[in-house]
Amino acid sequence: MATQNSRSAARLMMAPAVILLLGWMLVPLTMTLWFSFRKYLPLRGGDQGWVGFDNYVRFVSSSSFWPSVQTTLIIVGGVLIITVVFGILLALLLDQPMWGQGVVRILVIAPFFVMPTVSALVWKNIFMDPVNGLFAHLWKFFGATPVEWLSQASVQSIIMIVSWQWLPFATLILLTAVQSLDGERLEASEMDGANPLQRFGYIVLPHLARAITIVVLIQTIFLLSIFAEIFVTTGGAFGTKTLSYLIFQRVLESQNIGLGSAGGIYAVILANIVAIFLMRIVGKNLDA
């Protein structure tokens, strides 16, 4: 029944959803674009008219811009590496037949259901607190001086917290990929003389390539905008200011909406570059 009639009817019925989605996206984007070209200081004179690309130039030339880009990349990259590597190991482990498999799997997935703010608070206060944290007690037990995690190893700490949140996602996707690997293929490679490491390198890893790409793609898009974890733990201090945190500071702490909007547009461009880049990799992988 894919006639002209039914197709235009379908279009008509989809229209509300499409319009809603477009509005949802376009209105904030247009407003951000609009403000990014204006001098707008809510507490110091309000909207003071057009300034051209002034905000864009100032955002980039500010001394905190490049460090924030660097921090963003380090955090995103660090979390990706940790979640993919440990995700693969966990997936291989969980694929082994063992007692209580179902329960263990649910436990592994549990962190994903904890809200970012809550998990950051838990890590900050229960694990990383330099006086009462579990890590501090552990260090003291072995006679070492407790580490002040969030000031001395701030970026690493945030990478750890965020990795903990995203590891279940990576594990879950990779586990389904591991489970879809044909057992006869592994047996064939075993008979062909491949040792366990070679079996992993030549058979398992290529089989996981697509799943890994998908994990990297999806995580990157979400990780570029992590905020709660930084806000709750270091508040952007000790070199943990990411691009999204910098934008937040410009808008709320400096009360400069124009400057923050320009930063927002930069972030949109950055995310799009990453997305296009990754889409092409995924596309290539999906061809095979």
Place this chain on the structure above:
Amino acid sequence: MGRITLKEVTKSFGTVEVIKPINLEIEDGEFVVFVGPSGCGKSTLLRLIAGLEDVTSGHIEINGTDATAIPPAKRGLAMVFQSYALYPHMSVRKNIAFPLKMAGVDKTEINRKVDEAARVLNLSDYIDRRPGQLSGGQRQRVAIGRAIVREPDAFLFDEPLSNLDAALRGNMRLEISELHQTLATTMIYVTHDQVEAMTMANKIVVLRDGIIEQVGAPIDLYKNPRNLFVAEFIGSPKMNIIKGDAATELGAPTVGIRPEHLEVSKTKGKWKGTVGVSEHLGSDTFLHIEAEGIGTVNVRADGEIDLHHGDVAWLTPQVDKLHRFDATGLAI
């Protein structure tokens, strides 16, 4: 060299004994077919020989040395799996080269052997394609190529043709037989299809529920089945089994007659019957005849026979070709 000996080999999964004590002698250069109904333990037996499963008890000897504890890669055997088990992300060339690469053979030698195998198997035109871009028959040949280049002492095939259509199956059957002639290497071939077993084997091993029912040359099994199971399993169409008074009259509690050993006539004979379905194949005609006091009997008749649904037909068994079985199903 590819002499394989099984001594009192058993295999249990949990409490289920899938392979009951099995003794078997496979000579160098033989084409041995394991045949039996689905679930009888053919694959398990093959995997025990390959080393992919550990025996529960007993010994496997390869070329006179005990191989029971040797890992699969070191047994000098190559296996072709039912699903082909090709490596999808590698080209045909890399698939075939894989075992050589794992064995650390040098590059030029690998290329020479792969090209040679590709030539023998008519794969040269597809050598740079991925398995996903090949047809079922071509994939099958890649899997065989991957086995050949290792120059194993014996090849193991697990239902290699069951994923192919009928025409291709016929072709591949010939190609594998041809390969066996050329290489003269021991081949162990698992199938549930007795036609494959009859046409390809030097030696057929009939299995049922993890027990060897009979071992022998195809024509031996056809002519002298040791029991009712083998008699019914080997031969197509199936042997007719006759019980009751008609059997007693022929001298045994159970009598088997192959469809080709019944003479059919329109006018006279030993048993009277009515023609049911008749299948005209051109060269032969398969008649299903409802014989009085006996039941449905399959008859293989001449291609030109003029009998149709509902006609009356008379049947006469060739007395010297009968198979007689005692009450326990053993041949007399």
